Amino acid sequence: MNRVLSFIICIAIICVSLLRSDVYGQQEADSMETLKHGERLYRDGLLPSGKPLIGIIKGDLPAPGNSFTCISCHMRSGLGSVEGSVLTTPTNGRSLYAPRSNPPTLRPGMSTMGASGKGAPSPQPPPARPAYTDESLAAALRGGVDPSGRAWDPVMPRYKLQDDEMAILISYLKSLSSEFSPGVDATTLRFATVITDDLNPDRYQDHLNLLDDFIRRTNERTNHIENEIRNPRVKRQLMVSGRVAYRKLSLSRWLLKGAPETWRSQLEEYYRKEPVFAIIGGISGTAWKPVHDFCESNRLPCLYPQTDFPVISETDWYTLYPSKGYYQEGETAARFLNRGDDFPDCGKVLMITRESQVGKMLSNGFRDTWRAIGRTEPLTVRIAEKETLSPEHLALLIKKEKPDAVVIWDNAALPEAINALSAPDFEPPRKIIVSSGYLSQEFMKQNDNIRDIIYITYPERLPADEKLHEAYFFGTQPKGLKNGDSISKSTKLTYPLIKVMEQSLREMKENFYRDYLLDIISMGKDLDVPLYERMSFGPGQRYASKGCYIVQLGKGSHPELIKRSDWVIH
Amino acid sequence: MRIPFPRISLFFVILLFVCILPVRPTHAADIKYKRSIEKYNIPDVVLINQDGKKVRLQSLLNSDIPVIVDFIYGTCTTICPVLSAGYVNLQRKLDADNQKVRLISITIDPENDSPKVMKEYLKRYRAKPGWDFLTGSRADIDTVMRAFNAYIPDKMSHYPLNMIRMPKNGNWVRLFGLMSTKEFLNEYQMATAK
Numbered sequence: 001m002n003r004v005l006s007f008i009i010c011i012a013i014i015c016v017s018l019l020r021s022d023v024y025g026q027q028e029a030d031s032m033e034t035l036k037h038g039e040r041l042y043r044d045g046l047l048p049s050g051k052p053l054i055g056i057i058k059g060d061l062p063a064p065g066n067s068f069t070c071i072s073c074h075m076r077s078g079l080g081s082v083e084g085s086v087l088t089t090p091t092n093g094r095s096l097y098a099p100r101s102n103p104p105t106l107r108p109g110m111s112t113m114g115a116s117g118k119g120a121p122s123p124q125p126p127p128a129r130p131a132y133t134d135e136s137l138a139a140a141l142r143g144g145v146d147p148s149g150r151a152w153d154p155v156m157p158r159y160k161l162q163d164d165e166m167a168i169l170i171s172y173l174k175s176l177s178s179e180f181s182p183g184v185d186a187t188t189l190r191f192a193t194v195i196t197d198d199l200n201p202d203r204y205q206d207h208l209n210l211l212d213d214f215i216r217r218t219n220e221r222t223n224h225i226e227n228e229i230r231n232p233r234v235k236r237q238l239m240v241s242g243r244v245a246y247r248k249l250s251l252s253r254w255l256l257k258g259a260p261e262t263w264r265s266q267l268e269e270y271y272r273k274e275p276v277f278a279i280i281g282g283i284s285g286t287a288w289k290p291v292h293d294f295c296e297s298n299r300l301p302c303l304y305p306q307t308d309f310p311v312i313s314e315t316d317w318y319t320l321y322p323s324k325g326y327y328q329e330g331e332t333a334a335r336f337l338n339r340g341d342d343f344p345d346c347g348k349v350l351m352i353t354r355e356s357q358v359g360k361m362l363s364n365g366f367r368d369t370w371r372a373i374g375r376t377e378p379l380t381v382r383i384a385e386k387e388t389l390s391p392e393h394l395a396l397l398i399k400k401e402k403p404d405a406v407v408i409w410d411n412a413a414l415p416e417a418i419n420a421l422s423a424p425d426f427e428p429p430r431k432i433i434v435s436s437g438y439l440s441q442e443f444m445k446q447n448d449n450i451r452d453i454i455y456i457t458y459p460e461r462l463p464a465d466e467k468l469h470e471a472y473f474f475g476t477q478p479k480g481l482k483n484g485d486s487i488s489k490s491t492k493l494t495y496p497l498i499k500v501m502e503q504s505l506r507e508m509k510e511n512f513y514r515d516y517l518l519d520i521i522s523m524g525k526d527l528d529v530p531l532y533e534r535m536s537f538g539p540g541q542r543y544a545s546k547g548c549y550i551v552q553l554g555k556g557s558h559p560e561l562i563k564r565s566d567w568v569i570h
Numbered sequence: 571m572r573i574p575f576p577r578i579s580l581f582f583v584i585l586l587f588v589c590i591l592p593v594r595p596t597h598a599a600d601i602k603y604k605r606s607i608e609k610y611n612i613p614d615v616v617l618i619n620q621d622g623k624k625v626r627l628q629s630l631l632n633s634d635i636p637v638i639v640d641f642i643y644g645t646c647t648t649i650c651p652v653l654s655a656g657y658v659n660l661q662r663k664l665d666a667d668n669q670k671v672r673l674i675s676i677t678i679d680p681e682n683d684s685p686k687v688m689k690e691y692l693k694r695y696r697a698k699p700g701w702d703f704l705t706g707s708r709a710d711i712d713t714v715m716r717a718f719n720a721y722i723p724d725k726m727s728h729y730p731l732n733m734i735r736m737p738k739n740g741n742w743v744r745l746f747g748l749m750s751t752k753e754f755l756n757e758y759q760m761a762t763a764k
Contacts (some may be wrong), residue, residue: 057652060751067694068655073648083648083728086748155652155748338622372686373622522645526724533708538645538679538725546681566707568681570618 031171038172043076045069047165055157068157075539076317077516078176081523086155087123093174096137102128126150137173138166181299181514183277189247189512190274191215194267194282194291194305197257203490204283207306208253210494211281214501215251222248242506252276256284256291263290271298278303278517281497283490287357292319301514303521304497306490308437309361310543318514320521320537322493323545326358326437329457330365330409332548333433335569336455337405338373342430349378350403350429352394354410355385358438362409378407388413391420398429405431411438415445422450431455436551444559451553455564459548460531462561469530492531496544499527533567603747605757608733610742613713617676617706620688625704627714630674636762637672637735641720641728642703643679644687649730652748654695656732659751660758661698671758673701679725680711734761 037048045053055068078092103125129148136147144158183190238244254270256263278301288307295302295318302319310321353363394417421428436443436458507520526536535544547567553559642650664670677683688703715721734743743761
């Protein structure tokens with residue numbers, strides 16, 4: 001009898017626990033689903049039904065469809081923005097469900113950048129209000145009046161939302177920037193940088209030294225405050241003003257070994273041992289996609305990695321590249337040909353491209369752009385990675401196809417092949433485009449009598465310009481360099497990263513959310529740097545330098561480079 | 571013929587009043603934006619529209635129909651949505667009659683704003699024909715901003731501005747600040763009154 005009873009009890013317990021875990025799982029799935037819908041509402045302005053959210057701004061402007069999403073003003077992190085005279089306050093649960101006191105200045109947590117538009121009055125931070133409740137928040141989103149009775153700035157839309165839609169939105173706001181991202185604790189904010197073992201150490205030594213130096217300088221300031229300043233209010237003030245970081249910084253080096261296919265697991269292992277807040281910088285000579293994908297799936301910001309092979313995507317979020325690398329040269333070649341007044345709509349393009357990683361980036365950039373413009377597909381000839389393009393082969397292709405323009409993505413033997421085209425009995429095409437990046441210094445080796453038709457993609461400032469800006473940017477003697485040393489490209493790419501880091505830490509203050517870091521960078525000032533005419537990230541922009549010149553060679557044995565285009569061609 | 575001196579100076583004083591002094595809005599209390607009448611010399615530059623076509627700014631602006639200009643950019647937050655919602659609503663109110671108004675948006679982020687970006691922007695706002703978005707070289711865009719006394723060195727120092735060109739005399743109504751549809755329509759009607 002006893003046995004039977006205990007058996008029954010056992011079964012009952014098992015049943016109940018199975019049932020409960022089922023219910024629990026169901027609840028979890030439901031709340032995931034709610035958050036997904038909430039994210040769609042917040043980011044894309046779409047209701048669970050798929051219909052657009054309707055908002056009313058400035059009293060009577062019905063906001064059209066998906067153009068008026070929360071994210072466009074409150075940003076992805078929900079911590080708000082400042083543009084001209086309009087200040088958008090945070091809208092994450094943490095801020096909304098806490099009372100707000102009257103502001104002495106801008107509260108920590110709100111960006112102060114961009115607040116000084118010419119003629120635009122600096123935005124006034126809003127006055128005190130009690131904490132919201134679910135009810136008062138819903139009422140405010142519909143009616144535009146906060147719990148203190150103050151009407152919102154009319155720029156903040158009023159939204160028509162059903163009760164269930166409102167509940168979805170509110171639970172999303174509560175989840176938004178609610179807990180600090182991984183990589184930060186009470187004392188330390190952790191970063192890592194990635195280098196790959198295909199590189200000679202002198203390719204990355206400058207880069208690592210500069211990054212270490214940045215970390216050391218920042219920590220010295222923080223230590224100084226900790227040791228010297230006793231008054232907590234003064235301490236706090238120094239932090240609020242952005243003069244001192246809120247945490248000590250640390251920087252780990254993640255060295256990736258072997259083939260790129262194996263990097264992912266190495267990265268996972270490093271990250272498991274030490275979750276970092278962001279990857280800063282990093283250099284690879286072969287690939288970046290494994291790191292890019294790793295960052296994307298871990299929602300880990302990766303700032304200014306130095307690679308010729310960035311991942312080209314319009315939607316990926318977490319990696320911010322200095323430029324599109326070789327792809328940008330291909331893109332520029334297509335735009336240049338398209339803009340040329342002498343290149344007819346029906347003009348024929350022959351693209352000859354080596355089947356190397358570089359050749360593929362260049363030809364993809366060209367082809368994607370050429371297609372987007374609406375031109376007919378270029379005739380493409382591929383050369384195997386190890387094959388050479390002989391002068392005869394090139395001449396034969398041109399004779400056979402009679403193109404108006406030839407785009408050649410090749411290096412090694414290209415100058416000889418092109419020089420052979422200047423033979424007196426040969427009729428060359430009107431334009432030949434080559435890449436300075438792929439050819440390195442070889443592009444200077446063209447015969448005088450063919451230079452007229454050769455156009456070169458050149459994705460940096462011209463050397464004389466660059467010298468001028470170096471002096472301006474680095475001062476007369478950059479730190480850590482001996483007189484006469486030339487400044488490496490890696491150094492030139494590291495300086496903007498450090499500027500961005502300094503500025504972002506100042507603005508991020510105590511809000512250690514990765515999305516907020518990216519939001520802040522997207523609101524940063526444009527940088528005028530030696531290497532490029534301008535580096536900037538607007539919201540959602542992921543490649544800082546957008547330019548590339550088309551140049552030609554002047555005459556003589558030390559030809560000057562002559563610009564044939566603006567920095568950016570559309 | 572000799573014009574008596576005092577009459578000329580009076581004429582200039584009036585002209586000065588019209589051109590330089592901000593015109594006081596009729597109901598200042600509830601208007602948050604600033605309004606003034608200006609003369610601008612439109613530079614002779616060629617810009618590129620959302621279809622990738624070259625357009626001469628002068629021929630686009632010096633028109634018999636009213637023209638409105640604003641400065642925005644494709645990835646902008648806060649200000650642009652409000653300015654552009656103003657354009658959309660004006661288009662709706664005027665029944666998409668593109669003979670009544672020509673809307674021009676000029677980018678302040680020309681490096682990023684390619685025809686593709688601009689076209690997508692207009693599509694997102696459901697713009698109707700008669701609203702063009704223009705980009706160009708940084709130098710040309712700077713020249714245009716300066717000509718409108720609206721030089722914005724950096725897209726993050728952006729501020730809200732609309733300018734309505736009056737077809738009757740080629741002067742511009744400069745409107746600084748964000749307006750509601752009603753205010754915007756009202757300004758449009760005042761500027762285009764015969």
